[in-house]
Amino acid sequence: MFAHRTSASAGLRRCPTLLPVSGIDLGNGIVGAILGVVFATLFQQWTQDLWFKARRRSAGVVRSLTYRQEQGRAWDTFSLGPLHTPALIVEGDGDRAIAPESIHVQVLDGEVELPEEMAGWRTEIEAEETRAAEAGDRRPVWNGPRYAVESVEISRTALDEQSEVHLRLRPTDYYTFLAAQQLDRRLADGTTPRGRYLDPDAPLASPAFLQCSFAVNIAVVTADHLLVVSRRSTRVRMAPGLWNSSVNEGLSRHIDSSGRNAPDVHSVARRGMREELSIEPHEYTLSLLAFVLDVEKRHWSAHFYARLTELTGDELQARMSRGVADRWEHDTIEYVPFRSADVTRHLLAPERRHRWAPLAPSLFHLALVHVHGRASVERAEAQVVRRMQRSTRP
Numbered sequence: 001m002f003a004h005r006t007s008a009s010a011g012l013r014r015c016p017t018l019l020p021v022s023g024i025d026l027g028n029g030i031v032g033a034i035l036g037v038v039f040a041t042l043f044q045q046w047t048q049d050l051w052f053k054a055r056r057r058s059a060g061v062v063r064s065l066t067y068r069q070e071q072g073r074a075w076d077t078f079s080l081g082p083l084h085t086p087a088l089i090v091e092g093d094g095d096r097a098i099a100p101e102s103i104h105v106q107v108l109d110g111e112v113e114l115p116e117e118m119a120g121w122r123t124e125i126e127a128e129e130t131r132a133a134e135a136g137d138r139r140p141v142w143n144g145p146r147y148a149v150e151s152v153e154i155s156r157t158a159l160d161e162q163s164e165v166h167l168r169l170r171p172t173d174y175y176t177f178l179a180a181q182q183l184d185r186r187l188a189d190g191t192t193p194r195g196r197y198l199d200p201d202a203p204l205a206s207p208a209f210l211q212c213s214f215a216v217n218i219a220v221v222t223a224d225h226l227l228v229v230s231r232r233s234t235r236v237r238m239a240p241g242l243w244n245s246s247v248n249e250g251l252s253r254h255i256d257s258s259g260r261n262a263p264d265v266h267s268v269a270r271r272g273m274r275e276e277l278s279i280e281p282h283e284y285t286l287s288l289l290a291f292v293l294d295v296e297k298r299h300w301s302a303h304f305y306a307r308l309t310e311l312t313g314d315e316l317q318a319r320m321s322r323g324v325a326d327r328w329e330h331d332t333i334e335y336v337p338f339r340s341a342d343v344t345r346h347l348l349a350p351e352r353r354h355r356w357a358p359l360a361p362s363l364f365h366l367a368l369v370h371v372h373g374r375a376s377v378e379r380a381e382a383q384v385v386r387r388m389q390r391s392t393r394p
Contacts, residue, residue: 087293106166221371236329
């Protein structure tokens with residue numbers, strides 16, 4: 001009996017000691033639990049909001065730094081989905097037309113002069129065209145008088161902030177233009193005109209002798225809402241065989257300047273409508289939408305929208321069948337429904353996506369914005385691009 005009691009007592013001693021709980025400790029525990037519930041209820045949402053704001057702010061800082069690193073250039077050229085062009089829209093967004101009285105054109109004295117090394121290129125062109133004329137093996141290029149762009153300056157009117165465009169021109173000729181188009185030809189020191197005279201981060205800074213082209217491009221829409229799209233002839237010197245604007249007409253010193261007066265861009269547009277489509281001024285309305293620069297070739301353009309008041313697509317086609325002054329400039333005319341989705345699909349069609357003249361896609365986009373509004377056009381363009389991307393996924 002004694003040994004059994006000893007063993008039991010030893011077992012009790014090995015068990016943990018249980019202390020009695022006082023009334024004070026119990027009360028403190030209850031109060032702590034209640035305060036915990038109260039604080040969690042009152043401050044949990046506030047704490048979560050503070051945390052989310054901190055996360056959102058830090059993420060915004062990261063995105064901002066990344067954006068600045070990847071998108072450092074303030075100017076970018078026109079693109080639409082997979083279609084990328086060298087067209088830089090310098091002034092105008094399509095939404096509001098630029099008034100004729102806001103365009104100020106000045107012709108400076110003194111013709112453009114090429115640098116000595118490039119002047120030899122012009123001499124080569126002149127000799128080749130003279131040889132072609134004498135041999136009769138092809139039609140020689142006529143050295144027509146043109147204008148070079150000294151500068152395009154943009155400002156705003158004081159009261160209503162309307163566009164004010166100051167266009168300064170210098171006399172030049174077509175052979176000088178052809179010589180200046182050889183932007184990537186090597187000079188004696190191994191550089192090129194593009195590398196020596198142009199800064200990709202300052203697209204508007206260029207000597208006048210590299211900007212010997214100024215033209216008007218017009219998006220023409222018929223009375224039954226069809227956009228006229230032309231394809232350039234394979235016989236033209238610049239951009240042969242490419243799809244282009246409805247009308248493209250270059251500034252001519254011989255035709256567009258009467259006496260010593262400076263040329264008027266609206267008058268040039270009306271001349272282009274008459275010569276390329278046989279349409280007279282009373283048959284359409286005309287709106288100037290933008291000034292655009294092809295940064296690759298240094299071609300300037302005034303982008304116009306023309307709406308035919310009565311002529312339908314069929315009637316325009318019949319009109320052209322009876323004679324067009326500059327018929328040889330175009331091989332094909334197409335008529336596209338002037339709806340945002342239809343025009344966008346036409347621009348992005350795989351068979352023609354890389355066959356557009358550089359300034360035409362931006363022209364058609366601005367014309368759509370002018371008629372249908374920016375929000376509607378960009379929404380339709382985005383839908384077309386998304387559908388094309390889904391259709392090309394494996």
